[in-house]
Amino acid sequence: MKTKIILSLALASILSGCFTVSETEYPQVEQASLPGGRDLPVQLSGFEAAVTSYVPVYGYETVLASGPRHRHHRHLYATTIATETYVPQVNNTTAFIDRATDILEKCGFTLQTTQPKYRVEVKFSGPFVSNSENAKSLAWTLFTVFTTDYGVQTWTARMKIYDIATGKVCLFKDYTQKYESYVWGPMPIFSPAGSDKTSYNMMQSWCLTALTDRAMADATRFLVSSPVAASAK
Numbered sequence: 001m002k003t004k005i006i007l008s009l010a011l012a013s014i015l016s017g018c019f020t021v022s023e024t025e026y027p028q029v030e031q032a033s034l035p036g037g038r039d040l041p042v043q044l045s046g047f048e049a050a051v052t053s054y055v056p057v058y059g060y061e062t063v064l065a066s067g068p069r070h071r072h073h074r075h076l077y078a079t080t081i082a083t084e085t086y087v088p089q090v091n092n093t094t095a096f097i098d099r100a101t102d103i104l105e106k107c108g109f110t111l112q113t114t115q116p117k118y119r120v121e122v123k124f125s126g127p128f129v130s131n132s133e134n135a136k137s138l139a140w141t142l143f144t145v146f147t148t149d150y151g152v153q154t155w156t157a158r159m160k161i162y163d164i165a166t167g168k169v170c171l172f173k174d175y176t177q178k179y180e181s182y183v184w185g186p187m188p189i190f191s192p193a194g195s196d197k198t199s200y201n202m203m204q205s206w207c208l209t210a211l212t213d214r215a216m217a218d219a220t221r222f223l224v225s226s227p228v229a230a231s232a233k
Helices: 002-016 095-106 131-143 200-225 227-231
Strands: 019-023 042-046 049-070 073-093 118-128 148-163 169-184
Touching (some): 042 095, 049 200, 095 118, 095 200, 118 200, 148 200, 169 200
Parallel strands (some): 042 118
Antiparallel strands (some): 049 073, 148 169
């Protein structure tokens, strides 16, 4: 009996689960490090992003319900029920500038300084989803009878590296990062809804993390080979 219950629970878990059919591969980048004994003070700016979270708000509501009065008649009465509403909240996050800070510090650059030599600025824009991508998402949902979900977002970033002494832009570069994934589950609507691979926040975080890593790879290569780094002791 216990074995049947375990097998039934396992089967229910499998049937209600969702599986990733395909997903964009994360970009492979390599960060450049300062040679030992060198020091280069750097400043970061930008990397601003907002994330949306849903906060449950609980309350009570009075509704009308019907109940038996006697054999052939019913009557209406008021009753109070508990309610739960999810309210979206948009908050700024420091996750991406924190990630960029960690990368530069691991590569030997100094960020806790009042006299930086360069400023690395990154600004994000997005998300961008084309009409054809929206149509593709709808087609996958309908043609698979609501067992498949397709998610896609494209974000861009613009990086500038300034020579603080002169104010000149030493490096200017634009980036585009697209993420798309397909998820499938045997239970229509419920299975795809159980995956976060196609959620807004997950796709945004994936794209902005990848853009941060790519921008920092180019920034570290430039900074390591800069004249200031070459003369630093």
